[in-house]
Amino acid sequence: MxxxxxxxxxxxxxxxxxxxxxxxxxxxxxxxxxxxxxxxxxxxxxxxxxxxxxxxxxxxxxxxxxxxxxxxxxxxxxxxxxxxxxxxxxxxxxxxxxxxxxxxxxxxxxxxxxxxxxxxxxxxxxxxxxxxxxxxxxxxxxxxxxxxxxxxxxxxxxxxxxxxxxxxxxxxxxxxxxxxxxxxxxxxxxxxxxxxxxxxxxxxxxxxxxxxxxxxxxxxxxxxxxxxxxxxxxxxxxxxxxxxxxxxxxxxxxxxxxxxxxxxxxxxxxxxxxxxxxxxxxxxxxxxxxxxxxxxAFWLGRFETLSTEPLVIIDGAHNPEGVHSLVETLRTHYSDKRITVLFSALGDKKADRMIAQLETVADRLIFTTFDFPRAVSPRLLAAHCRKEHEVFDDWQEALEQVLPSLTGGDAFIITGSLYFISEIRAYMLQT
Structure with a gap:
């Protein structure tokens, strides 16, 4: 058939x-x-x-x-x-x-x-x-x-x-x-x-x-x-x-x-x-x-640079070990940058441990969600955060606010669920 x-x-x-x-x-x-x-x-x-x-x-x-x-x-x-x-x-x-x-x-x-x-x-x-x-x-x-x-x-x-x-x-x-x-x-x-x-x-x-x-x-x-x-x-x-x-x-x-x-x-x-x-x-x-x-060798979505001016990087760090590697890479390569992190995760992950690590490098931390059955509410993610942060229910709205504000001294890191960065990647490459 x-x-x-x-x-x-x-x-x-x-x-x-x-x-x-x-x-x-x-x-x-x-x-x-x-x-x-x-x-x-x-x-x-x-x-x-x-x-x-x-x-x-x-x-x-x-x-x-x-x-x-x-x-x-x-x-x-x-x-x-x-x-x-x-x-x-x-x-x-x-x-x-x-x-x-x-x-x-x-x-x-x-x-x-x-x-x-x-x-x-x-x-x-x-x-x-x-x-x-x-x-x-x-x-x-x-x-x-x-x-x-x-x-x-x-x-x-x-x-x-x-x-x-x-x-x-x-x-x-x-x-x-x-x-x-x-x-x-x-x-x-x-x-x-x-x-x-x-x-x-x-x-x-x-x-x-x-x-x-x-x-x-x-x-x-x-x-x-x-x-x-x-x-x-x-x-x-x-x-x-x-x-x-x-x-x-x-x-x-x-x-x-x-x-x-x-x-x-x-x-x-x-x-x-x-x-x-x-x-x-x-x-x-x-x-x-x-x-x-x-x-x-190149693997999509793994510390992938989507834009250099402004600097936008996506990384599918979807568990504590992955976030640890991301944080260490940021410290090695971008310690001179002001880092903005946009993060979303699925409900079966250790969000508290991931967020605690992101806090150590993020100058600006933003939580959001996306259309996926196990995606976590950004407010639930934010409840784990101990420093000043922002919450967006719509990730496109977050992008629209962050991207125009970026300068040469900024690095915008979009991370979390691989399903999340897949959506972001498709959207940014089309716009």
Whole structure:
């Protein structure tokens, strides 16, 4: 049954009503009906509280420079829905998405007649991704980002050639657990028997859980700071510079354009994974591919400059760890600026901890909201604030007041939910 792109997108998004359902049974059933396309992929599986998207982007950029065809699966989207399933950074076409829905829809609807119940939106998109990369448009490698957690995430039916756990932090605690070890246990669920793990997890209690899981599954661990290392040497207007060393190679004076010390760590995780692929999976990757890939890598909505005059930056810092990285990056790069922060968040986040950190760098702090089911009232956000602030129910009104007042000495930082900055980004690029 053929469908238009608009009909296909509507059908997918109608499944938001089924919410979040952790578990792999529905995925396994649907993929079995489709011939298990996930078994045809050569893939890297990434989990973590923060840094998944940036780490994946560095890997993709390096592999692209080496002329590999790289599929990616990421979430949420920033510009267009289709970007969640991309090849070499280009979202699949509207036609391909519509054909994917037509292909998987009979199976998805057949699932509803079983005791397993209806598939969620994310499960459907994940099935579409596996079908696309496994059957419709195979790639040399597919980089797959978990949506939530790891152990019961819909993507965790894949058997990759390497796994990556970037960081552990307090996010989605109502689902993943209240403590770092509990959250780490969920993330560690992506570790497969005999498959190596590359990780940047720092907290000893969280890393212990990951290490124990890896040992039980005989998965070799490459830990940042132990089996491989990075030295951040310089921050400048053009980005960050660093040295990198691992068991397979060492490089000096590598450069990335994405700013912040946390991006150096993300790049190190990507490099370690790339060197594993080069050493054990026969990927042909040279020094020029590494240097050019890192330098050119860019991830929408991550400390992204929308305007230089006036200076407007958006950053999807949507949890305490993300805000900490944002604050440190602002201190490093814009300590000479008067900083105005516009902030909005979802209800399942630690808004009090995020706001406390933003207060330390913001000369002007503004709270707002946006049209999204879990978006928090700006007054509830403001209740956590201990310094003078402003509240706007309409974020467009906030922009209209702030933007004309900015001078060369100002930096306007728009941050919080990725869904929020996606709206802001689209609006500002159109006006």
């Amino acid at each position: 053929s469908m238009t792109y608009e009909e296909a997108l509507q059908w997918i998004q109608e499944r938001l009503k089924f919410g979040i359902k952790p578990g792999l049974e529905r995925m396994e059933w649907m993929l079995g009906e489709l011939g298990n396309p996930e078994r045809r992929l050569k893939s890297v599986h990434l989990a973590g509280t923060n840094g998944k998207g940036s780490t994946l982007t560095y890997m993709r950029a390096i592999l692209q420079e080496a002329e590999y065809k790289v599929g990616t699966f990421t979430s949420p989207y920033i510009e267009v829905f289709n970007e969640r399933i991309s090849i070499n950074g280009t979202p699949i076409s509207n036609e391909d998405l519509a054909e994917l829905v037509a292909a998987v829809r009979p199976v998805v609807e057949a699932l509803e007649e079983t005791d397993l119940g209806a598939a969620t939106e994310f499960e459907v998109i994940t099935v579409m991704m596996f079908y696309y990369f496994g059957i419709v448009n195979p790639c040399d490698i597919v980089l797959i980002e978990t949506g939530l957690g790891g152990r019961f995430d819909s993507t965790n039916v894949v058997y990759p050639v390497a796994t990556v756990i970037t960081t552990i932090g307090y996010d989605h605690m109502h689902i993943l657990g209240e403590t770092l070890p509990a959250i780490a246990g969920e993330k560690a669920g992506i570790i497969k028997p005999g498959i190596p793990l590359i990780t940047g997890v720092e907290q000893p209690d969280a890393y212990e859980v990951i290490q124990e899981t890896a040992a039980a599954k005989q998965a070799k661990v490459y830990k940042l700071g132990e089996q491989f290392a990075v030295e951040h040497t310089e921050s400048s207007a053009s980005g960050e510079q660093f040295h990198f060393q691992c068991p397979f190679a060492s490089y000096e004076n590598l450069c990335i354009s994405m700013r912040g010390a946390h991006q150096v760590q993300n790049a190190a995780l990507a490099l370690m994974t790339v060197f594993y692929l080069k050493t054990y999976q026969s990927f042909l990757i040279g020094e020029e591919h590494i240097r050019e890939g890192l330098r050119g």
